[in-house]
Amino acid sequence: MSKRVRTAVFPVAGLGTRFLPATKAMPKEMLTVVDRPLIQYAVDEAREAGIEHFVFVTGRNKGVIEDHFDRQFELEATLESRGKTKALEELQKDLPSAGRTSFTRQQEPLGLGHAVWCARDIVGDQPFALLLPDMIFQAKPGVLKQMMDAYEERAGNIVGVEECAWEDVSSYGVVVRGDGPDEGFVINGMVEKPKREEAPSNLFISGRYILQPEIFALLAEQTRGAGGEIQLTDAMQSLMGQQPFTGVKYRGKVYDCGSKLGFLTANVVFALDRPDIRPGFIEELRKLDLEDKL
Ligand code: UTP
Secondary structure, eight states, X not given: OOOOOOEEEEEOOOOOGGXXXXXXXXXXXXXXXXXXXHHHHHHHHHHHTTOOEEEEEEOTTOHHHHHHTSOOHHHHHHHHHTTOHHHHHXXXXXSOOTTOEEEEEOSSOOOHHHHHHTTHHHHOSSOEEEEOTTEEEEOSSOHHHHHHHHHHHHOSXXXXXXXXXXXXXXXXXXXXXXXXXXXXXXXXXXXXXXXXXXXXXXXXXXXXXXXXXXXXXHHHHOOOOGGGSOOHHHHHHHHHTTSOEEEEEOSSEEEETTSHHHHHHHHHHHHHTOTTTHHHHHHHHHHTTHHHHO
């Protein structure tokens, strides 16, 4: 039987250069979609999938993420004295329990692979989920939950993928699809940012993984690849020679909130999906006479 996945790693030490100047002093992962920071969406998704331990790989200027997952007694007391019980309950619901979060520092943003490697001692010798918090999803059940279902059947390493337009493949890492259904197919390889005519598929890796701990030793051996960064994909390619990788083409859609366009689109889509916001938001959109402006 496969070892249960209890721990999730959230790399949050990147510089967020695509979102400057917003991310100069504020972590990208604290940008809000409607009224929740991106990192909260990722933590909620992990919790829904059964994750019990939340590991954050942070860096300079990211202290506010740690505060976000801590209690705020003054605020709680004020909400209570003002009878704002619903807001108070919401705040408490969002928090992982005491002792279930860990924070480590990447010290230098040397790439996603290096950020993951920084979590090695906290994760130890067990499989773990990896969630890139700037990618958020509209999916029911959540994407990690769908991947956990595949993991229970197939064990090994699991990678979430989504279809993109063929003309966009050169912006992504894509997989080589082998046998099996969308819910769990063999991955025979991965290619970072292929040319349209050389792409093995249009199934791109969208920021959700379940990985075996052997990845850490491979990350340690990695030299800097594309862009001078230590790439996760390179280590996954090496691990593929030793262990099975399964792709899950999940039911749902990703929004890349690390890009301005993805972030703006996510705000519209998520606002329209919120029963408490939707009616008022539609009214405001109508007032904008968008058809004239587009
Ligand atoms: P990105 O490549 O999207 O993040 O990494 P970035 O480097 O912050 O952003 P840009 O490209 O400059 O705009 C995806 C996730 O990995 C983390 C980021 O914080 C983000 O959540 N990351 C990236 C690290 O933790 N460390 C790194 O060295 C790089």
